[in-house]
Amino acid sequence: MAGPQPAGASAPALDAGNVTVRYGSFTALEGVSARFEPGLIHAIVGQNGAGKTTFARVAAGLVAPAQGDVLIFGEKVPPGDVLSARAAGVELVHQSFALPPSFTVAEVLQFVSPRRGIFSRKAIERHWQSWLNDIGIDLKADARIQDLPVESQQSAEIARAMVSDARLLILDEPTAVLAPEGIERLFARVRGLKARGVTVFLVLHKIREVLAVADTVTVLRGGRLVTGPVATVGLEPSALSGLIIGDSAGTIDAADRAALTGEGETTHASSTPPARRPGWAGALRIRRATVPGGPYGHGLHGVDLDVDEAEIVGIAGVEGNGQRDLVAAIAGLAPLTAGEIEIGAQRFARQGLAARRKAGLRIIPFERNVEGLSLTSSLWENWCAARLVGRSLFSPAGPRALRRDADAAFQAWDVRYRSPDQPAGSLSGGNAQKVILAREIDAEARLIVAAQPTRGLDIGATAAVWNALRGARDRGAGVLIISSDLDELFDICDKVVVLASGRSVGSFTPPYDIRAVGDAMIAAGGHGQEDLAP
Template identity: 55%
Template sequence: MSNIQTPALTCQDVTVKYGEVTALSGVSVSFTPGLIHAVVGQNGAGKTTFARVASGLVQPTTGAVEIQGREIRTGHVNDSREAGVELVHQSFALPPSFTVAEAMEFGAPGKGGIYSRKSLLAKWNEHLRSLDVQVDISRRIRDLPVETQQGIEIARALVTDARVLILDEPTAVLSPSGIEMLFARVRRLKERGVTVILILHKIREVLGIADTVTVLRGGKLIDGPISCADISADKLAGMIVGEAARNLSQEDRDALVGARAAHGDDAANAARNGLPPVLTLKSVSTRPDSEGAPLEDVDLLLRPGEILGVAGVEGNGQKTLVRAIASLADLSAGTVTLAGQEVSGKPLAARRALGLRIIPFERNVEGLSLTSSLWENWSARELLQGPLLKIVNPAKIREFCDKALKNWSVHYHSSAQKAGSLSGGNAQKVILAREVDPDAKVIIAAQPTRGLDIGATAFVWQSLRAARDRGAAILLISSDLDELFDISDRVVVMLSGKVAGEFSAPYDIQSVGAAMTGARADMTPVMPAMTGARQ
């Protein structure tokens, strides 16, 4: 009698092309039922494309998909769902204004007919409790913690009694405690016989949860599924990063793949502590608006030659912090001091004249005009520095732009080409060329490596370190703790618009994670650091 199990999911020679770009190339892989499988790789490796093909969202150029040994029509979501496959996206799809019960009913198959509110609550309360999602189902989605929203997304995906559940980058928006909650939920699904495929890119997470790991790089299958019991973190890191790791420091390589949680302190920190701050926020609060959580009594300082990391679950005031520093959010209290001058009532142009530079959260929305030329995008630097009515010499600006873009190793054909034609990494380099100049005293870098591949990420890190070493002060905002721990001299945590704690290297991920969720009662206050004493 054969012990060979029919695979829960098989992809056979799957290739996906978008014009001249190959997202997946001849990928053949099978997943054993009832296990937790990780699919890993850096940004651009093809992980999300693989998930979309497996769940019926993307029609592959060539290749086949089998569910429990039966080939299904690719590119048809309903066929994949009927076969027992569900995908939970990285970006949640729950209607934020709906109650939990309404959101569950909205996403349920075969909905319709007459029902009472009481029966609706009873129906979905039972389903959520069966999956250990503890929530008041009369609450609105927008009022729930992100880990609870994710639990509801998973519960909604399992309404159809799915046998294969694919989670695309499920840890990207979670705190460390939220990740632990997710992993506990995934283990319970495994006990119920569900095959779980996690799309991840951090080794620490993979080895903490998965039974097998499959590695993609550049759209190709490198190896897998491999038993996680048979592979070391170092070997897996090499498979994920590949040849690009040769020019990286060990710290950067580890941070890129999440191979460790902390690193040693920088001896230069003591010298920096004696310098006067170049940016100070004192008791800053902002008025509520539609752009994010308002700030409440925020004290913050940044010294020349240091990188201050800002951690926190997204939506806890990070965007408002940047907007307050840039004069785009209205202060209801407190002061902002830049380069020795109080600038609380001054516009962005005046703050840029004092040396403020910003690498924004969304490079394709806030950082660049994708339909404008490269030289026009770069010229914003010249137009924002100096008198409002200044004479503009396009030829001169093109000349300066070409020189800057070449210095920053931007791959482009002409400064007249549209910014939207560049890759993510080269688009970010254009912003760096514009913002990281010799006159920069304070550089705000908001999610500067999100969506970038290994080479572009390392380039951004090296550029920020070089600016730091020249004496610029860097405020680095990132949702990636490994990135923050690797590059930052200090880290502060934002929670509900407040600074919830300050930490120095070597960083303890559990302590930082606890501050991110408000679980730590003895967090170090930030204000005493203004005296120059390291906490």
Template identity: 55%
Template sequence: MIKSDENIFECKNITVSFGAVHALQDVSVAFERGKIHAVVGQNGAGKTTFARVVAGLIRPSAGEMTVNNKTMPGGDVKQARKAGVELVHQSFALPPSFTVAEAMQFGAGSGKIYSRKSLKRFWQKHLDKLEVKVKSSERIKNLPVETQQAVEIARALISDAKFLILDEPTAVLSPETTQKLFVRVRQLKQSGVTVILVLHKLKEVLDIADTVTVLRGGKLVQSPLNCEGIDREKLSAMIIGENANQNLASSNKGSLRPETQQDAVLDVQSLSTIKDVEGAALDDVSLTIAAGEIVGVAGIEGNGQRTLVRAIADMVNLKSGEIHLNGQNMTQMSHLERRSKGLRIIPFERNVEGLSSSSSLWENWSIRKYLQKPTFSFIKPKQDRAACDSGLKKWDVRYTNVDQLAGSLSGGNAQKVILSREMDADAKLIIAAQPTRGLDIGATDFVWHSLRQARDNGSGILFISSDLDEIFDISDRIIVFLSGQLVGEFTPPFDIKEIGAAMIGADL
């Protein structure tokens, strides 16, 4: 048992609710002084919410926090700072055009008057002390991402923080820079700072942390557990739930192709992409989707799912590899040509990538057809309005007239507009990216039903979701992405433990 006087930070029965949803439920944790603590869990387990509660950004609906046995009021950043609690965000908020010194002063938030020179000198000293190798006169936008992070950490430490929370610090880092970060974190520990790392990769947890706290579905599964004597299997079992299988088999790894090659609507061969700002680059990905098959893509968000879709849609630069659609090599084809061959996409962001909210329904609905015509060809708006009207009616979209703005529809109805546009009779390969995100149960059911129907009509479907239950429900086959690589391929009956282990790299 941990004696209470050793605790620097204690949370008792923390509950955070957003409406009827409990992001955190009755979480009680006590973090010991001077150690490195990891907080882990799947997507939506409540890790980030927890970090934000601790930093005073979210006021918990119930529960109490104490620092050194003194109560800290929730939802008050100033009070949290005063108590020595600092948070480094998942995506950092340093103004890109500022110099390092300016950004740090801005973040430190003191209203004193200063000269540029004194500012530079002051922060340089601070950076040097923390061994962050950067000039304080350098502009943020010119720094590599790991240095930006180091600057952010340095900023958090200015106010003599006793307690530093890093929210998914490794998500933006490459393996080598992750190691550098860990060196820095160990230095902080030596200097007496208590560090809480929100992580999702098991390997990293076991590498760096002294204790681990596991959250699942907003509930505490395991309060700080000593990392010694714990292994990946145990940990992944705690993260995913139920008891872990004894052999977290990697036997299912590798490519399981449909028997007959010519049946494949999509055949991707050793595809690698050039890294860009929108997410992990693909690294030697091969996969096939047969006609009449739903392939589910599991994986923690940002591990290359988005890049896969963008690669199939000719929206990212390829390094190597080939993409075949219906047995035809379309690696050199434009997105539009691929669409004319039967590619359809239900994009990730409904109201940004899927629809133009401030345009009418019929324009949104007709654009796919219009883009297949020469740019300056004539259209018949009256006919297209009527076609849109009957098309939307068939999909049970609720609207008053087709001149209505797309932005006036509810999420479910807006998604139905996209479905009715993308899931026509000529659709051969349908990519459904997070098609049920934010939808209620009825609309979700409708989307599933439509996808199944399209499959039964012979379309191949790539189904991407961050909801594992949903993927299990709908997929005929599941592939798992991790850091831009296809790390596992599974056929029914699906084993949640195996797939979960693959998602967090436990079987690597």
């Protein structure tokens, strides 16, 4: 473990000079120059497509800039040279984790460690368990990566980086995959690393998180440096949000902006839904739904749930308490062993997803890069896939027309992209999510199931998603939102239902009492997957 920098050390941890990155005709970073002092926690913020991840990848040697230099603790690092960057002390933890799933934690650490020799499995596990305890990372050395919940996988990634004696640790959107309580534990771990002399870079979206943990903040917009690094002490949320959003700040509703930035007091009351018109039926009706536990978690146990047309219902709960089982059951991917599901007054038993989509079901999945998109396929092919489900082979659907329609949809959703032909995997996380939203929120939707719809999105994109979901509700669709962010649920939902251990344990309406909802999540015996890990 690297110790604190010597007293009087003047070399910045990272000194970027006129860094420019181009992908063909697209400029991801343009002339970015910034100096970051050692021993601090630095936040990098900006809207989706601002260049945050590109900047992190340049620092880690994964991307070679077209021009400009990068110095790490005063040492010039050859452009695009990962080994040199790691030798200088830089480690990057990606948002999408990359550890071998069949390895144990101890095997991962032993593999990246310079420690060599012939050891028994038990000796390796004892050594690395002691090391994990010493650096304050709560992991079992004998646990397999594939069996760990998301938060623990992230901890394993951080541990892997620290084995390499990281002096500059970069975490790319580390909070996007964590529940609120996991975020607090992550920040405590980051502060502990700072106390050990490690400089930490955090690529973040939420202003509350930036002001809670970072010593400085740097703002990028459109690939250019707006400001920074500047101290976060005394920095007002409204000022920071204005720097991030720029000219589009005025397009965000004042109440939404307050909720997203943490400005002032939040009332935890959603907007008033439109009055129901005579003859409207329920969008979703679930009675006594039972699904055995399996790959999605606890299963469901006699769940009742109603979502009316023109209503937004939120599902709250510690992650791993039946949320995935609920979505799988609605989609027909997890058949019920008891109970029934109706979508738009039509009962579904064994019918597949195509029949349910025909009835108006639309789904924004939990994992955009796994369940939501084919990363190697073009953007327009990803967008039109839903329109081809259940369509006759003889139905007219020319590629030129589909590509044109996809292009129009992406522009309406403000997706930052070069061409409809580019692969989905080339987009930033937030823009990839917008492609899914553009595909799923359409005029024929009667029931929209949105699983973590704003995870990883910036302020402007999050507000746009909220407005789109409210707009769908106002047009008569029922909306079911599953989110680990209680503030999000309280801001947008007309009703919030708590799931714990696969059971519905409470229903709440505005004005919401965060303590009462939190008590329902915990007192009912709800626990997350992290509690089930070995």
